[in-house]
Structure formats: C-alpha cells, structure tokens
Amino acid sequence: MSVLARSVGNAFRNKIRTAAVVAVLAVAIGLALAMLVANQAVGGKVQELNASVGTVLTVNPAGAQGFDGGGEPLTTAQTATAAAVPNVVSVVGTKALRLETATAASTSTTGTTTQQAGPGGGGPGGGTSVTTNLQAAIDAGTLGTRNNASSSTGSGSTGTGNTGTAPAFSLPITATGIGAEVDTSGKALNITSGTGLGDYTVASTKALVGTTLATKNNLKAGSTFTIAGRTFTVAGIFDAGTTFGNNAVYTTLAEAQALAATPGELSSMVVTVNSMDNVDAAKTALQNALGTSKADVTQGQRNLQTAVSSLDSVKNISLVAFIAALGTAGLIILLIMVMLVRERRREIGVLKAIGARNRTIGLQFVLEALVLVALGSVVGAAIASFASGGIASALISSNSSTSTASQRGPGGGGFGGPGGNPFGGASQLLTSVTASASPGVIAAGVAAVFGVAVVGALVPALLTARIRPIEVLRGE
Amino acid sequence: MIEVKDLVRQFKSGDRTIKPVNGVSFELEKGTLASIVGKSGSGKSTLLSLLGALDKPTSGDVVVDGVSLAGLPAGKLTEYRRRDIGFVFQQFNLIPNLSAVDNVMLPMEFAGMRKTARLERARSLLEQVQLDPEKQSRRINRLSGGEQQRVAIARALANKPKLILADEPTGNLDEQTGEHIIELLSSLSRDHNTTILVVTHDRSLAQKTERRFRLQQGKLSEETVRPRVAAGT
Structure with missing residues (x-):
C-alpha cells in the first residue's frame, strides 16, 4: 500500500466526519470559486467598457x-x-x-x-x-x-407663431x-x-x-x-x-x-x-x-464612468471575498489536520518507531488533506456553477443600489431626474454582466485552493516531525 | 551481538533526579531469547526504549554489531530502527484501518522494498506466525487480541532485524494465548537467528527464555543462564 493509497484510506477512516469536513470545505471552496467567477465576469465587463464606450468623446458644433x-x-x-x-x-x-x-x-x-x-x-x-x-x-x-x-407655442423666432390649437403631430x-x-x-x-x-x-x-x-x-x-x-x-x-x-x-x-x-x-x-x-x-x-x-467636446455617456466605478467596486469586493473564502478553506484544512495529527499521535509514534521518516509521515498527512480538498472542490465547483450567476447579480445589484443612493444624495432625484434611473444606460450595462463558470476559471480557482490547502496542511504535517515516539508510547 | 555499556537514563522530577536505568551493562549473542523481569515502574520499558533508539541515554552506549548508537544523528537512528530493530508492544499498536498484510508490509515500504516483494514476504511471515490465510486481508479491528499480536510479531520481523524488543507481549492476552505467543517468539528466534529481548513481569513466561535479567531500582542483575527451554515445556 503506497503513501497515497494510505492517505486516501485515512481520509475515509471516519466517514461521517469526512462528509462533514467535505461539506464545510465545499461551502468555502464553492464561495471562493463563485467569487472568482464573478470577479472574472465583472473584470471582463470593465475591460469591455473601458475599451469601447468609456473612451469615446463626442464633438458637437459650439x-x-x-x-x-x-x-x-x-x-x-x-x-x-x-x-x-x-x-x-x-x-x-x-x-x-x-x-x-x-x-x-x-x-x-x-x-x-x-x-x-x-x-x-x-x-x-x-x-x-x-x-x-x-x-x-x-x-x-x-x-x-x-x-x-x-x-409651437414657444419662442419660434423664425416661425409664424401659431399659438392656436396644436395640429396632429x-x-x-x-x-x-x-x-x-x-x-x-x-x-x-x-x-x-x-x-x-x-x-x-x-x-x-x-x-x-x-x-x-x-x-x-x-x-x-x-x-x-x-x-x-x-x-x-x-x-x-x-x-x-x-x-x-x-x-x-x-x-x-x-x-x-x-x-x-x-x-x-x-x-x-x-x-x-x-x-x-x-x-x-x-x-x-x-x-x-x-x-x-467652434466645437464643444463632451465625454460620451459620462455616466458610464459611474457604471465602471460601480463594477470596479464589485470586482474589488469579489476579489476580497475570494481571498477570504480561500483563506477560510485553508484555515479549515489547517484546523482539521491539526485535530487529526493530535488524534493520531500514537499512530504517528508507532510509524516512527517502525522506521518511517518524518517526511513520509508529513507527506501522508498532506496527501490526506488534498484528498479532502479534492472532494470539497468537486462539490464546491458544482455549487459555484449554480450559484455564481446569482451571487454576481446580488453583488452588482446591492452595489448599484448603494451607488444610486449615494448619487442621489439628500432630496433624491439625482441627475436622472425625479424617479429616473441615475445610471441611465449604465444600469443596463450593470445588469448585463453574465457570470458563467468557465472551466478555465474553475480550474484556476481549484489550483489556488489546492495551493492554499498545501500550505494549510504543511503546518500540521510539520507538527508530526515534533512528535517523539517515546513520549507517545510511554503510556504502554 | 548487542552490547550495552554502562547505560544511564535520568529524568528531573521537580527537585528530584530519577534514574530508571542506572549503569546497566550486558551483552547478548545473536539468536538469544532473553527476558527482563521487574516490577511496574522498575525501568524495564525505559531500558527497552534506549535499546530501540526511541530515547537517548543520559550516558553510556548501545553497540549493535559493532555500530555505536551514541552520537548517531536522528536520521541514522530512524534508519537503525527501520533496519535493525523490530518492536512488539503490549497494546499491539497496529494501524487500525489497514489489513493484517498491509500492517506487515509497512516497515518494508519504509525500507523501499518493491510492492510485489513485500507482499510476498508479508504473507510468508503471517503464515510463519500462524495467522489463517483468510484473515490476512482482514482489518486489524476484526482480529482477536492473540491474532493481532501475531500480526505485530510478523511486522517486527519484516525487515529481518538484528534485535526484536517485545514490551509485555502477552500482557493483554489470556494465559493460553500468551503461552502460544512466547512459543512463537522462541521458535522465531531460533529459525531467524534473531536476538529477542522480552520485557515482562510474568515470571513463568520469563522462565522460558535462555537468559533472564532482573531490573530493580535501575540496576540490572542476571538471574539465570540456561539452555533454551523447548517450546511447550
């Protein structure tokens, strides 16, 4: 039985606990992946806006x-x-x-x-x-x-000034x-x-x-x-x-x-x-x-700056949330593996007594952590593929609502006029962000999760090196 | 040949200094079945830990086939445990989620043996310790105490060690099973030409070994040197 096979076996040693750990990890990983998907979608939209409409100036006769x-x-x-x-x-x-x-x-x-x-x-x-x-x-x-x-009733200086009943228009x-x-x-x-x-x-x-x-x-x-x-x-x-x-x-x-x-x-x-x-x-x-x-130069659809700014906020929020969820996944792995190392101190002592190297035991625990992360990633990716669109929409709508409130200021109305949408066409751009979980983004997110998991698992793996078999076996 | 030279292990306990092993010296020829008897807390297990390089002596040395353990780095001590020592514990200390054959294969895996070779040797050893073939693939927790101890002995023999250290190997077994285990150790010592040192508080068990030592207040004295008693007598 190889180290990998032993690690897989250990990961399923307590099936109920494994299911609970995988469920918690799946939520954290799913959230991380959903945030990454939202971040990529919003980032793409910002780039699109910056590359097109946001860079247009309109010149009219003065x-x-x-x-x-x-x-x-x-x-x-x-x-x-x-x-x-x-x-x-x-x-x-x-x-x-x-x-x-x-x-x-x-x-x-x-x-x-x-x-x-x-x-x-x-x-x-x-x-x-x-x-x-x-x-x-x-x-x-x-x-x-x-x-x-x-x-027709206004100041038609060049007209004949028909001030009577307006004709059919x-x-x-x-x-x-x-x-x-x-x-x-x-x-x-x-x-x-x-x-x-x-x-x-x-x-x-x-x-x-x-x-x-x-x-x-x-x-x-x-x-x-x-x-x-x-x-x-x-x-x-x-x-x-x-x-x-x-x-x-x-x-x-x-x-x-x-x-x-x-x-x-x-x-x-x-x-x-x-x-x-x-x-x-x-x-x-x-x-x-x-x-x-001779000419008036105006920035075409300046309100798009607000849209881009709002999307940038969503992008930043989703990035922070991605990092936070990633960190949470790493912390979960760290705590779980520390718990497992403490629980298996005697076993680690026995393995050392019969000649296992520290790195062999450490590797076994890292691989066990990665097995749990792999399971969590599969479930998390499924969660992200279903939830990323909704999460992105919720982020965008909550952020644009906040922006709307701040734009209108006291008295409401804002530059969109009473009851108008202050974003104008920009609001359409905000809602037109489509967050779909592409395989590339999911793969990148899972790679990041595995990277964090390795770091999270290394700490408990290193702890195993500090376990002295004599201290563990003294209870004999 | 195992040489133990003026071995001392002392601990601090508050203001007091305790010496569970205090100037122990002896030699064991290859293939000897020996025992150390003593009361609980007399330092038997501490002495075994020192011989097995699980612990470091305060002073003194253990020399195995001319190689001194004193001053060996941690990596070399791990290698010594893997290659030259086999442990048999009172609580068996097998890995519970592995099968009997997987447990026996573990030390061979750590020694870098190929999978087919270690599987073949593990099955052979389990046959030698008389574990039924159909039980070799069972998980450890589905075996009786006596069967688990047989697996532990097979694991101890895995890398053809020079010295097997057995700490109360029958302590968790009934009398009859304990008899079988000590007979097994005796025959393995003879068949494999392996030195076996058994720590026990069971005098009747100790009487079946060739050399019998007594540890009292950290001091070792040899009680008996006699020809090996035939199995079952």
Missing part, C-alpha cells in the same frame, strides 16, 4: 447638440485636426437628418415653422428635415404631443449618416439581419434600419423605401437596444451630406481615445485643437 442650439457646423476638414490629437485612435463624422412624411412636413410648413426646421433646425449644426415614405415606429403619445405643443425619424459602422455613441452597430453598408465614406443608396422601424414599415433586408424622393435599399436591420434608438435609419456619411445638400458638413464627430486613463487629457487637447468657439 452651441449645438443634435437638433438643438445653433452655431457654425463642423467640417470634414476638422476630422483631420481631431485625428492628430495625441491618444486619439479614430474619428468618425456623423450627419443628422430628420425624416418626416410628406404630410407631416406639409403640416409643419403651414403650422409651425420651428417644427419644420426642427429645434435648432435652422441652425447649420442641426439636422435637416427631409421627406420619407417611412412611418415612425413611435407614437407621439403624451410626451410627443406636449413637446410639440410647447415648441407625428414624430420624425432620426436618420444619421456615419463614417463607420458605429452608432452615434461610438458603439459598434448590432446588425441582426442583412449586412452593413460596406464603404461608409462614399455615397450609397443602401441603408440600415432599426428593428422597430423595420417592423412598422414591413421592411427586411432587400426592401426599399424613399428619402427625399430617392429610393434606398435596406442592407441590414440593426438593434440599438432602445425603442428610440430603433426608430432610426443609418446611411453613409457622404449620402447624408448629399441628402442635406451640405457637402463637407458634419453634425458631430465621434472620437475614440486609446484608453480610459487618457480620456480627460485627450478631451482637453481636442478642445484646444478645435477651438472653444
């Missing part, structure tokens, strides 16, 4: 944003200036258009000039309204009607010309069917349509529709993840500029920085390069 405000438009030439700024890895220009049905456009013309031009629409930085045969996928509802009414569709296959926040478009537009820098009558807009108008890849009398073919359908975002159309940048009859003009630029650490410096440099009187 005094304008989207369809609001005024000022001078950005130009294609300014993309080169932006691209030359240190740490900038890409610059994508956009051109915004408002698509309205011929009926709505006609109503706007006779009713509210501000609506025709759009809020800020008369300004060069805003979107240009063009006609389309597409029906908007969003009903105006209370908010749309109220917004329409306020704009149909929401416009957002069309954006883009220089690459990204949305206006710099995030890669999620094309669910069909293809992209190919070369986004040349004029093309291919377009990408949002899912809800496509459903509303019975469009699929290969279908056609019109913008300003030109026929466009649907190259693909995309999913922006929001109802508003899916009531939209993307064309190539050059095509949108041609439709608006404003070649060389941009509504905005999406600038990607190489690292989140360099975002602030790049923002300042970009602002200086473009000039404060």
